[in-house]
Amino acid sequence: MVRIIAKNISKYFKKGRVIALDKINLIIENGERFGILGPSGAGKTTLMRIIAGLEVPSEGELYFDDKLVAKDGKLIVPPEDRRIGMVFQTWALYPNLTAYENIAFPLTNTKISKEEIRKRVEEIAKILDITHVLNHYPRELSGGQQQRVALARALVKNPSLLLLDEPFSNLDARMRDSARALVKEVQSRLGVTLLIVSHDPADIFAIADRVGVLVKGKLVQVGPPEEIYNKPISIEVASLIGEINEIEGKVTKEGIIIGSFKIPVNINTDKAVIGIRPEDIKISKEPIKEEEWILIGKGRVKVIGYQGGLFRITVSPLDSEEEIATYLDHPIKAGEEILVYVKKGSIKIFT
Amino acid sequence: MKKGTIILVIPTAIFSAVLLYLVIWNAVISFTNWSLLNPKISFVGLQTYFSVVRTFQFSNSILHSLELSASLVAIGNILGILFAGLLYFLSSNKARSVFLSIIIYPLAISMAVNALIWLWLFNINIGIDWLLVRIGLPQFPWLSSTSTMFPSLILVSIWAYTGIAALFYLAGFMNIDKSVIEAARLDGASAFKILYKLLIPNSFNSFIIATALLFLFSFRIFSLPYILSGGPTNIFLQTAVVYMYYLFTVEFFSQATAVATIITVIASVIIIPYALIIIRRWIRK
Amino acid sequence: MRPVVKASLHYLALAIVSILWLIPVYAMIVNGFKSNLEVLSSPVLSPPTSLSLTAYITVFNALAKPLVNSLIVVIPTSFISAFLGAMGAYFFYTLSYSFSKLSSVISDVLFSLIALATFIPYQATLIPLTRLIVSMGILDTYIGIIFAMLIFYIPTGALLMSMFVSVIPRSLIEAAKVDGTGDLKIFMKIVFPLSMPGFISTLIFIIIQSWNNFFIPLILVTTPNMRLVSVAVQSYTGGYGTLYNDTFAAAMLASVIPLAIFIFLGRYFIRGLIALGGGGKGV
Numbered sequence: 060m061v062r063i064i065a066k067n068i069s070k071y072f073k074k075g076r077v078i079a080l081d082k083i084n085l086i087i088e089n090g091e092r093f094g095i096l097g098p099s100g101a102g103k104t105t106l107m108r109i110i111a112g113l114e115v116p117s118e119g120e121l122y123f124d125d126k127l128v129a130k131d132g133k134l135i136v137p138p139e140d141r142r143i144g145m146v147f148q149t150w151a152l153y154p155n156l157t158a159y160e161n162i163a164f165p166l167t168n169t170k171i172s173k174e175e176i177r178k179r180v181e182e183i184a185k186i187l188d189i190t191h192v193l194n195h196y197p198r199e200l201s202g203g204q205q206q207r208v209a210l211a212r213a214l215v216k217n218p219s220l221l222l223l224d225e226p227f228s229n230l231d232a233r234m235r236d237s238a239r240a241l242v243k244e245v246q247s248r249l250g251v252t253l254l255i256v257s258h259d260p261a262d263i264f265a266i267a268d269r270v271g272v273l274v275k276g277k278l279v280q281v282g283p284p285e286e287i288y289n290k291p292i293s294i295e296v297a298s299l300i301g302e303i304n305e306i307e308g309k310v311t312k313e314g315i316i317i318g319s320f321k322i323p324v325n326i327n328t329d330k331a332v333i334g335i336r337p338e339d340i341k342i343s344k345e346p347i348k349e350e351e352w353i354l355i356g357k358g359r360v361k362v363i364g365y366q367g368g369l370f371r372i373t374v375s376p377l378d379s380e381e382e383i384a385t386y387l388d389h390p391i392k393a394g395e396e397i398l399v400y401v402k403k404g405s406i407k408i409f410t
Numbered sequence: 411m412k413k414g415t416i417i418l419v420i421p422t423a424i425f426s427a428v429l430l431y432l433v434i435w436n437a438v439i440s441f442t443n444w445s446l447l448n449p450k451i452s453f454v455g456l457q458t459y460f461s462v463v464r465t466f467q468f469s470n471s472i473l474h475s476l477e478l479s480a481s482l483v484a485i486g487n488i489l490g491i492l493f494a495g496l497l498y499f500l501s502s503n504k505a506r507s508v509f510l511s512i513i514i515y516p517l518a519i520s521m522a523v524n525a526l527i528w529l530w531l532f533n534i535n536i537g538i539d540w541l542l543v544r545i546g547l548p549q550f551p552w553l554s555s556t557s558t559m560f561p562s563l564i565l566v567s568i569w570a571y572t573g574i575a576a577l578f579y580l581a582g583f584m585n586i587d588k589s590v591i592e593a594a595r596l597d598g599a600s601a602f603k604i605l606y607k608l609l610i611p612n613s614f615n616s617f618i619i620a621t622a623l624l625f626l627f628s629f630r631i632f633s634l635p636y637i638l639s640g641g642p643t644n645i646f647l648q649t650a651v652v653y654m655y656y657l658f659t660v661e662f663f664s665q666a667t668a669v670a671t672i673i674t675v676i677a678s679v680i681i682i683p684y685a686l687i688i689i690r691r692w693i694r695k
Numbered sequence: 696m697r698p699v700v701k702a703s704l705h706y707l708a709l710a711i712v713s714i715l716w717l718i719p720v721y722a723m724i725v726n727g728f729k730s731n732l733e734v735l736s737s738p739v740l741s742p743p744t745s746l747s748l749t750a751y752i753t754v755f756n757a758l759a760k761p762l763v764n765s766l767i768v769v770i771p772t773s774f775i776s777a778f779l780g781a782m783g784a785y786f787f788y789t790l791s792y793s794f795s796k797l798s799s800v801i802s803d804v805l806f807s808l809i810a811l812a813t814f815i816p817y818q819a820t821l822i823p824l825t826r827l828i829v830s831m832g833i834l835d836t837y838i839g840i841i842f843a844m845l846i847f848y849i850p851t852g853a854l855l856m857s858m859f860v861s862v863i864p865r866s867l868i869e870a871a872k873v874d875g876t877g878d879l880k881i882f883m884k885i886v887f888p889l890s891m892p893g894f895i896s897t898l899i900f901i902i903i904q905s906w907n908n909f910f911i912p913l914i915l916v917t918t919p920n921m922r923l924v925s926v927a928v929q930s931y932t933g934g935y936g937t938l939y940n941d942t943f944a945a946a947m948l949a950s951v952i953p954l955a956i957f958i959f960l961g962r963y964f965i966r967g968l969i970a971l972g973g974g975g976k977g978v
Binding site: 428523541 | 786806879925929969
Binding site for chain 1: 870874889
């Protein structure tokens, strides 16, 4: 239960030639679930490692509550003294120790008695439903079990901060939902401050109360996930948190014209970059009567794919190679001409 | 730094410090004139060095050391590559390790013991010469002629140390992406061509390591010349290290330490950059 | 060239090299079983006409004490060097991810020192070493020989183990740090167990090196009772008038232990050699 404050944190590598983090200012509140979203190489893991104490900021200050823990290239409080629990991307379980010994390991570094250790390990194992594998070695466990052991090891010492570094990327897609729910439940039970780093927006939506988007080392937007989703400040942010169709074109009196599409926009500039999410696009053979759907023109079905129970349809305007994507609950023939609609008020303008 | 961390390095640091002390002590004494003739030590600056360097035995022994090292490096590398090639193209892993063990086993035997055996093998009547004569080849003088003594020493060193070079080249070969070799095979390349065009050009690392190690091992060879000549006095087999020991036995201590310091400096010139390269590549990734 | 011909040439080349390389050990084995007369008169390379064990019997009596002496010296030296060296190697590992300039200077200096200790012609330290051992009052003692060997073999152990420790995944060490573990405990509970194969390689390498070490026992032992086998063998050199078949039997006895280790645990020795060249990965 700790409040993390990052003040102007920058991190340079290779003698300043690589800027991994650029003046990050961030406050993570006590007990908050905070996510850091960004493409790989954006610096998310670097930021997490600085908070963990495995790296130091080249410039800037890091506070845990009101205690200064790192400043300007100096490590003031080392990781072993920061009361944090961390789940590494590869879980980093000690291969020569059983699951029980792995979980008990942080407690053996304190003065807690053996009986008390056993009690706490069994308690956390029960919460995470791994009691039956405690006597096994990590290599004998499934991915999901290993991850829960790693989580148990992080939580057993009652940390004030829990750090998760892409914790679900090594799991099967099927396991990820239950893993996410588990993490959220455990966190709310223990009230520990949570920081999760991921490139997968599903993790952020499932777990985070607030999310900071990190692009090329800069924190470009911070807010609740829905806000980032609906009001992204750039096309890049928009594409990080969900799928979006990016359209660039000249602005005329009738809007942006691409082939047979006329996309109504109200902008004063000559050129514009706009984004429309697939769920804000609808295609249909017959005209749609609902007012919220605005017709932008005739299009042709290009490619049909299948993703997550829905058909992903790529559509082009007539006489143009530009493509936009949307989803349908039924398949449609490639080459068919259809009418394309856009939801009112859903066009995001970035220029 | 925490106490628990420092403890880790204390034994290593202590013994390394002792070594440093020994090296420095050598250097200090080399600036004096301590010897059988001068039991009372006084500092003479570089005088001892000048007098030692001018002796015939010094230049002779240094030359021998350099000759030995150069020969071992050159021949060791060439034979090492050839042997590694022979081993690389074996299809059976078991055969490979058997043959590799055969060329490396000399390292498992004491060099003093090796010297003893070769002393016998070099006997012109009942040693190797017996077999040579039987085949019709001339009797080779080996250790009984001053011109062939040193080459005999080189021969034994090659027998003992080529295995190291072969090992590193083999390791290097096996690290090369197999699919490239297989593609070449499919293109009809012969083993020689693969060796010449693919394996050797990619073996620069192995070359560096093999050369450094061959040089260092050859430089410190002592028991071989010592036993082959029955003592440190035979100038035809005297290497720098043996000469240094000789000076010690005749109690010319300051000269001995001067030679020792020179030896240490030459060795350090190879060792220290090599160590720094290792630490940068393998430990501080 | 037809494949069968090629393969035969290949094996022929390997056979020739093997025979050449095996000649000395063949001579060593074969001549130990000859009677003295036969050794003097028959070629070194020919097998004995009748097996005679007199050489071995005589030599074994004479070498029994040196063999024991060698065991007493080599076993502690190798275990201590490998273990303490491993600790030092982990220390280097911790330095490699520390943040200060000072620590990279320290690690450079210390690492150069241990490399120097490993590769230096140790004969060059003859005079100060003898003087040191004498002044410590441990000349002609087991402790003295062990101490002198440790000066060179602990750094050797540290150098070799540095290679093996460096391949342990950094995330395991970091996880242990986050778990609040001190470095000494990290070494004992995680690093040392996980580097066990490397430890065994280092151990084997140092056992063989220290057993065969000729120079240090040569200069640090003056009483015949304390001689190690590597030096005792030297008393069987040629020189007119000494016994000859004993030479080979002595050589064999002195080499039995390192050769046996090499034959059965050779792959560890080879891994140690490769680590010496600075490449512990993928062996």
